Amino acid sequence: MSITSDLMICPMDGSILKRVENSLHCQHNHQFDIARQGYVNLLPVQFKRSRSPGDTKEMVQARRDFLTTTAYQGISDHLNQLVLAESNVNITDTSAPFNLLDAGCGEGYYLARLNQALTNAHNNVQTFGVDIAKFAILAAAKSDKKSQYIVASNKHLPLLDAHFDIIVCAFGFPCFAEFAKKLKPNGKLILVESGEKHLIELRNKIYPSLKAYQQNPYPDAIEAGLSWYKQDNICYEQLLDKSALANLLLMTPHIHKASHEKKKALENLSELNITIDINYRILTKNSAE
Ligand SMILES: C[S@@+](CC[C@H](N)C(=O)[O-])C[C@H]1O[C@@H](n2cnc3c(N)ncnc32)[C@H](O)[C@@H]1O
Numbered sequence: 255m256s257i258t259s260d261l262m263i264c265p266m267d268g269s270i271l272k273r274v275e276n277s278l279h280c281q282h283n284h285q286f287d288i289a290r291q292g293y294v295n296l297l298p299v300q301f302k303r304s305r306s307p308g309d310t311k312e313m314v315q316a317r318r319d320f321l322t323t324t325a326y327q328g329i330s331d332h333l334n335q336l337v338l339a340e341s342n343v344n345i346t347d348t349s350a351p352f353n354l355l356d357a358g359c360g361e362g363y364y365l366a367r368l369n370q371a372l373t374n375a376h377n378n379v380q381t382f383g384v385d386i387a388k389f390a391i392l393a394a395a396k397s398d399k400k401s402q403y404i405v406a407s408n409k410h411l412p413l414l415d416a417h418f419d420i421i422v423c424a425f426g427f428p429c430f431a432e433f434a435k436k437l438k439p440n441g442k443l444i445l446v447e448s449g450e451k452h453l454i455e456l457r458n459k460i461y462p463s464l465k466a467y468q469q470n471p472y473p474d475a476i477e478a479g480l481s482w483y484k485q486d487n488i489c490y491e492q493l494l495d496k497s498a499l500a501n502l503l504l505m506t507p508h509i510h511k512a513s514h515e516k517k518k519a520l521e522n523l524s525e526l527n528i529t530i531d532i533n534y535r536i537l538t539k540n541s542a543e
Pocket of ligand 1: 307308309317357358359360361362363364384385386387390406407408409423424425426427
């Protein structure tokens with residue numbers, strides 16, 4: 255789907271954006287061009303802390319290549335099930351669109367599959383992906399023509415308040431106050447996070463010892479007007495070949511922490527069986543907020 259703008263707001267002043275031909279305009283004459291690939295950049299330079307924030311082009315390509323192996327398809331399938339279950343509860347008024355945001359969507363693997371699952375089940379669905387990395391949004395917009403992709407930060411989402419049924423934040427950077435503002439009352443925030451045993455075989459090969467696992471209690475989520483609602487987990491094993499392993503290392507922060515010898519040893523592996531252990535933590539927006 256190309257950019258329709260009906261939920262987008264100006265990152266400079268918060269006023270509603272209107273689409274005029276191939277750009278979005280606000281009433282104060284701020285203008286944002288829609289790129290040829292169909293995404294829009296709503297991250298003004300003054301909001302950037304570096305020239306190319308977020309994942310690099312190489313990390314985005316490695317994640318794209320890794321995800322095509324289907325090693326993480328189980329994570330996506332389970333996310334789809336959770337979102338569909340919530341959408342069945344939430345969709346009572348079929349004339350109002352069901353809006354889902356993937357905040358920190360990367361190259362769009364999870365969002366494209368969510369769009370497919372939701373549009374198979376419901377008529378009036380809009381899916382949005384935000385990421386601070388332009389290369390990630392570019393890759394996502396090229397391959398998924400059904401979602402609307404925006405370069406922006408989770409800290410300042412250029413989207414209307416109280417319009418989202420679900421926000422997904424997968425292996426990302428949750429900004430609870432901002433997410434809470436964008437959710438409808440009773441809307442859900444789904445955090446997809448590494449569980450205790452996630453990639454343990456790989457981590458054992460990199461680190462001399464592993465830190466005790468601790469789930470983040472996220473006190474700022476409660477302060478933002480969200481409440482813990484449900485928790486779920488999946489755990490399975492997956493055999494990765496040499497190239498999948500190399501891509502996995504490039505797309506995670508672990509490789510930067512490995513010594514030269516450990517990196518070499520990993521490069522020499524022809525395959526590795528890894529554990530995929532994922533926690534899904536769901537919060538609900540308090541209706542009185
Ligand atoms: C570990 S990746 C996960 C990407 C995707 N959710 C996935 O699981 O395939 C984290 C993503 O968050 C993005 N990111 C980092 N800081 C961000 C911010 N402040 N706002 C939005 N996205 C951000 C990165 O560019 C990167 O694409």
